Amino acid sequence: MLIIIDYDAGNVRSVQRACQHVGLQAEISSDPELVLAADRLIFPGVGSAISAMDRLRAEGLDEAIISFYKSGKPLLGICLGLEIAMEFTEEGEKDCLGILPGVCKRFEFSDRVLKVPHIGWNELKLVARHPVLANVSDGDEFYFVHSYYAKPIHEEHILGMTDYGDITFCSVMGSNNFFATQFHPEKSGKPGLSLLATFATWDGQPEC
Amino acid sequence: MLSKRIIACLDVRDGKLAKSVKFVNTRDIGDPVAKAAEYYRDGLDELVFYDITASSEARNIILDVVARVAEQIYIPFSVGGGIRSVEDAHQLLWSGAEKINVNTAAVQRPALITECAHSLGSQNTVLSMDIRRVDESRDFPSGYEVVINGGRTPMKIDALQWALQGEALGAGELVVNSIDADGTRDGYEIRLTRMIAEAVSIPVIASGGAGHPEHLLEVLTEGRADAALIASMVHFGEYKVSEIKQWLNDRGVKVRLRY
Numbered sequence: 001m002l003i004i005i006d007y008d009a010g011n012v013r014s015v016q017r018a019c020q021h022v023g024l025q026a027e028i029s030s031d032p033e034l035v036l037a038a039d040r041l042i043f044p045g046v047g048s049a050i051s052a053m054d055r056l057r058a059e060g061l062d063e064a065i066i067s068f069y070k071s072g073k074p075l076l077g078i079c080l081g082l083e084i085a086m087e088f089t090e091e092g093e094k095d096c097l098g099i100l101p102g103v104c105k106r107f108e109f110s111d112r113v114l115k116v117p118h119i120g121w122n123e124l125k126l127v128a129r130h131p132v133l134a135n136v137s138d139g140d141e142f143y144f145v146h147s148y149y150a151k152p153i154h155e156e157h158i159l160g161m162t163d164y165g166d167i168t169f170c171s172v173m174g175s176n177n178f179f180a181t182q183f184h185p186e187k188s189g190k191p192g193l194s195l196l197a198t199f200a201t202w203d204g205q206p207e208c
Numbered sequence: 209m210l211s212k213r214i215i216a217c218l219d220v221r222d223g224k225l226a227k228s229v230k231f232v233n234t235r236d237i238g239d240p241v242a243k244a245a246e247y248y249r250d251g252l253d254e255l256v257f258y259d260i261t262a263s264s265e266a267r268n269i270i271l272d273v274v275a276r277v278a279e280q281i282y283i284p285f286s287v288g289g290g291i292r293s294v295e296d297a298h299q300l301l302w303s304g305a306e307k308i309n310v311n312t313a314a315v316q317r318p319a320l321i322t323e324c325a326h327s328l329g330s331q332n333t334v335l336s337m338d339i340r341r342v343d344e345s346r347d348f349p350s351g352y353e354v355v356i357n358g359g360r361t362p363m364k365i366d367a368l369q370w371a372l373q374g375e376a377l378g379a380g381e382l383v384v385n386s387i388d389a390d391g392t393r394d395g396y397e398i399r400l401t402r403m404i405a406e407a408v409s410i411p412v413i414a415s416g417g418a419g420h421p422e423h424l425l426e427v428l429t430e431g432r433a434d435a436a437l438i439a440s441m442v443h444f445g446e447y448k449v450s451e452i453k454q455w456l457n458d459r460g461v462k463v464r465l466r467y
Contacts, residue, residue, distance in 0.1 A: 009329075010329065010332075011301055011306060011332075013301075013302065013304065014278070014304065014306060017278060017279060017304065018282055021279075021282065046329055046331055046332070047328075047329035047330075047331070047332075048329065113432070115409055115410055115411045115434060116409060116410075117330075117331055117380060117410070117411075118210065119331065119380070119381065119411050119434070120210050120211060120212075120213050120253075120411070120434065120435070121210070121211040121213065121253055121464040122209065122210045122211065123209065137466075139466070140466055141211060141464045141466060143283065143284060145331045146331075163209055164209075164210060186282060187282060187283055187284050187306065188282070188283075189248070189282055189283055189467050190467060191466070192282060193282055
């Protein structure tokens, strides 16, 4: 069964609806045991990493997500789900799950024309091949809403990049059975839906 | 590079699509769910619903429309109109909206913006401002005043000051709607849009007055808007969303063309 983790960070129902649209039945749950028992897991989220981490810890979901990752089953992180997978975020100087080595930084621009949060449609530049990206083309646009971006330490974890102002940030990352997007596939029209459909059939192996 | 967003605005009254000229004389022009789906397929970047239903018993109608639209479109979708509390906002999110727009109730009780930002996140909390032109004075240094109740009630609040206050209170985006330009199709209020876009560090959505793709070009470049709201231009079939985007792209505005 596919579980979407609900920890009160954003609209999980829109992720569920997009999954349904591509023929994928998904249950919403905040129960760590159900999360661990899932066949595949979506870890979504928007908003503050500080309150998100606090809620995950309070519910025991932080340990459940880490254990799920270690089990080798397919795990998809979306937006805050990507940021929290890192070791640390500048947002509130918070320790995160540490699934991927690296930190999250806040967008800082000297040019005030560039707005933060980074909200809107932006291009994905593919830098590595991955099974979940099989039906995504270089230059496809996706919908972003975020103020922080991840900097993975190991380059092999970076699958896609996006430019905002003079910052080029990692917008897709992956490690083993973990795959994550900074953008919202559930709000990104056709390319986003197609990415979700591909995730639904992914076996968790990172090689194409 | 970030694309400029083209956002279609649907005024919904009693579950039907309506369009007003200068906020009065609204007339019904069709089924909002069908329109939303049509625009989505044609490359729309984002959708906004304004519920202009007056009666509270009609509240469930908009929730039903929102739910039906959310099953059809997979782009950001925000809803405004009549949101007075975090509970109202949550009802809309649960029905399928992505963001909520607060307007009149936020002017009357600014803490509503902060409450929504804390509960739904700033990125889901949009402050929509209805603004009219006034003489510059000590009370209105920007030369613009905030109005509420669909443009009927002037509030003696300077528009630029309210925009900055809205950002400080936690709004994640601003809709700058010119009452003077609304429904005229003579173009956006460029000076107002630019003034606010340059003053705040959150995205600004220009609203009111779009009648020709030239108007979008103007407000997205000279007006410094991050996004442009359109309504009549597309509702009556005069322009297609995809045509407007192609036209803007041909003139050097970065828009999303693959969909």
